[in-house]
Amino acid sequence: MSIQKGTLEIKNLSKSFIVDGTPLQVLSNINLKFPSGSFISIVGSSGCGKTTLLRIMLGLETRYEGDALLDGERIEGPGANRGIVFQDHRLLPWLTVGENVAFGLDKLDRKAKKLIVDEHLKLVGLSGFESAYPAQLSGGMAQRVAIARALANKPEILLLDEPLGALDALTRMHMQKELERLWLLEKITMVMVTHDVDEAIYLSDIVVIMSSRPGIIKKIIKIPFARPRDRASSEFMQVKAEILKEFHLGTEYPFAYAI
């Protein structure tokens, strides 16, 4: 059986950095396989190497042991088949919103570009903002533009590095809904790094829990609930407790408290 587009597989992956002359292992023997079209979250405390893992998938980190395979091919560098949304929106401040969205479409002609830009701005609900500058946008709007920019390239897989981390709680919940909507619409694999457990449960099919120093996979939890999910439901709370337990947080409060 041929591998479906957007299948990500990580085999025996290890990675170490050299800090002050001594090697520091950040990822150790990671094995993962994400089915095409699924939404995966990687959660873990700061410094557990989850962002490094994401950067390996993106192709920004190329020196590692083991294999990171996309559709069966080793990832050697960034490519148009993977989109990325960083925590900071990383819009180029000297380009307009429209130009930012078209940033990856440089090879297309103007007409085609405009069509795609319009389509994607509409997708993220920012039609009419194409000539605004990033400095004129709110954080949530800027992050939508960043998502539009990533999607405009038609990637097979979208990598999200704590995409909503810098937003306030309300905007954040709103954007989670938006992400879900986009994921359902685009039907592509999305891999999100986050440390917000609620967010991971709300959005993901699979939650990968990592622990730090060295970064290893502690647990992989499948979330089978139907969407849209209710954050207040008991099943939601149960999964949340299960995840928090991995961080030694679950034990401090009895279940009853959470319920």
Added chain:
Amino acid sequence: MQIMNIQNRVKIKVIGIALPIALLIVWHVFVSAGYVSPHILPLPETVLSTLVRLLTKGKLILMIAISLRRVVYGFLLGTASGFLLGLLMGLSRTAEKLFAPTFHTIRQVPLIGWIPLIVMWFGMNEVSRILVVAIGAFYPTTLNTFAGVRGVPRKYVELASVYGYKGLKLVRRIILPAALPSIITGFTLSLGMSWVLLVAAELLIETMAGIGKVIDIGRETFNMELVMVGIVTTGLLGFIMTKVVERAAQAAQKGRVFEQEQ
């Protein structure tokens, strides 16, 4: 790994020295092969030996000392007044509105342009030379002190006012420390400007001594060795002074990093 680092640093130094050495060799070959007369461009080794000779004879040291004194006085006068004006305009919007337009207009007059006027007002003497240096030092410090004071994040000022900091105490404990990096940048730029203007002042305002005078004597007596010695000396002194100020700046900031509002 440490060794690697040192090796690396040595490598970087070597790369950086390669070009000057190559230029010196080209210079030497160019002159000794007779493409250019040594009267117009003396050999590098002649310049070096003249420099050493003059240094050991002590005369050059005296000239340097006189120049340094002018720079120090001019720099202190210029930066002190620049600091005060910058602080005033930074602290008070009214002061800014009053003085800034005049300041920015007068700032557009090229510094060299002031020399004839200063000489006519104060004569061909030390006062004039020091004033020229001071004007050079004045602008960068004013601008950077102003920018630094104005750029102090509001949150610090708010925090301080919550704790009852007011007036001089607020300036001394909050505003000046927060503006320090910018002010120090101003001092560094001021020093550079002072040095440029010192030589201009010594060339254009007749003097009996100073490193500019060395260049002037060389020029008048058609002694290019002396001119080159003057150039090398001013360069070296400028380099040393810049390093000293940079070190002092680092010491003053003790590695602290401040936020500045854009």
Added chain:
Amino acid sequence: MNKWKKILSFAALLFITVSAQAADKPKVIRFAYPAATNPGYAGAPVINVINDQGLFEKEFSKDGIKIEQSYIKTAGPGTNEGLAAGLYDFADYGDFAIVLGKAGGLKNKLILAPSKGGNVYILARAELHIKSVKDLKGKKVSYWKGTVLQTQALRVLEANGLTEKDIRQINLTGADALAALAAGSIDALVGSYDRPLIDQGLATLVYDTRNFPVQKRYREGLIVTDDFAKKYPDITKRVVKVFIQAEHWLSQEKNKERLAQLLVKTGAKYKYAKGEFGVGNLPLKEQFNPVPDKDFVDGYKDLVDYSLKNKLIRRNIDVDQWVDRSYADAALKELGLQNYWAK
């Protein structure tokens, strides 16, 4: 630092003494003259003679009056600037700069005629083979504006049917002009009698003013500031007396060799120093006639008119009011030299 501290404290002292009592003698007399090549020597021969013979000390040390002499590298223009800043009491310099200073508003009296009939020389780059002043047309000619070299250059050009517009005037000071000519960046220069570039084969002599009408050649002048003259008329007379003593020495043919040696000390070459005074020129006694007589007044009147005509100054000067020969007359009488020079 010391120098200006001194100047400031002198100024303060002066102020105090003046306001406290009308002092009859100053603590210091400040002189300024254009500098010669070598430090410590003036361009004007009379100053070098005075210093060579220690005449200032002989006259003033008994009163405890100090003599401060400034040798101005920037010549006449620099002297005017110093006078404007109130740094000097007396100045001995070239006529054109004196006129410029007066027209510019300096308050002074013209009290002595230290020398007249000075010469300037026009040198051109050797390879240009320039034979006459007329050949300078369109060439880059350097002369120092604001000094006698400017008016002399203009008068020589005029005598040869040219004006300043016919040449490209470059403003360079003495030493810079020599260097520029040697380097070939200018074609000709107007300079003083020391002409080493000719010996080096780098330049040829195009013209000199030794045969130019005396009335159109430059002359020196000694000025005293109005302030000083008003406050210390007697001291002013005694300063003039010192000058006249030196002029008397200069006027004697027997001192010619010694004068040439003195000029060598100032930085000139012997052969030029020797040839500068007397030969094919004015007799020494005529050249160093210090009396600010009618001839002197007429010379300055002519220069003022010329400067006005050529828009070098924009304000007329009443030369008769300006020249004050009373000090010279008093000093001559005291020295018994009333009849030594032609009246």
Added chain:
Amino acid sequence: MKNFFQRIEWKDKLLGVIVPLLVLIAWQSAVSLQLFSPLLLIPPLTLVDTLWYLASSGELTTNILASLNRVVFGFLIGASAGFLLGLFMGLSSFFDQFAGPLIKASKQVPQFALMPLIILWFGVDEFAKFVFIAIGAFYPMVFNTYQGVSSVSKRYRELAQVFDYKGFRYLTKVILPSALPLIITGVRHSLGLSWMFVVGAEIFGADTGLGYMMAAARNMFQIDVVMSGLVVIGSIGFGINFILQIIEKRLLVWRVSTDQGAKCKS
């Protein structure tokens, strides 16, 4: 453009006029009361007279044009050389290590010290002046460009990598726009120094130019002309700076567009 003018409020402008006005009044009364000799402090009206005289005789125009011509050429030579070197140094760390130390060390030599050499090597022709001005224009440009290019945020460099921007496209779409604010600062300083050095260059052997005019006037003891020269030079510098500010605002519209509050005008 419109925005730019709107932001200077009339009330602020009025305040800014107070000091010059007071200075002018003090100046005129000092002259009238004869506190200073009119020799040292030219009365304002005399200055206006002199300016008019210089302007109507055509002398001023000739000299202004000569100076501007020199500034433009010298600046173009020096600033483009500085821009290119700064760009290479910013892009290649090897080149930075190779040429950087020499450039930094040579900057320490005050430019005026080079004047005798320049005169000797290049004469007193226009070319010598271009060289002198170019040296002045070179340094701010090289350092600002270098700083701008080498300090392009890693975040943007990564983004370019993700979107496969390379070579010329990377340079024009990412590096240069990001470095633009500093490059513009470099241009402003460069032009300012060019304007200063043209005066210096013209003092040493010229036959036209505002620096020449002032040097000649200084020699001819015409303080009013010297002061007129200062006023003219300052005004032109002011004009150049004003135009540059407008250009800067337009080029950097993305940076200031949300800025509603009062900004320091440095």
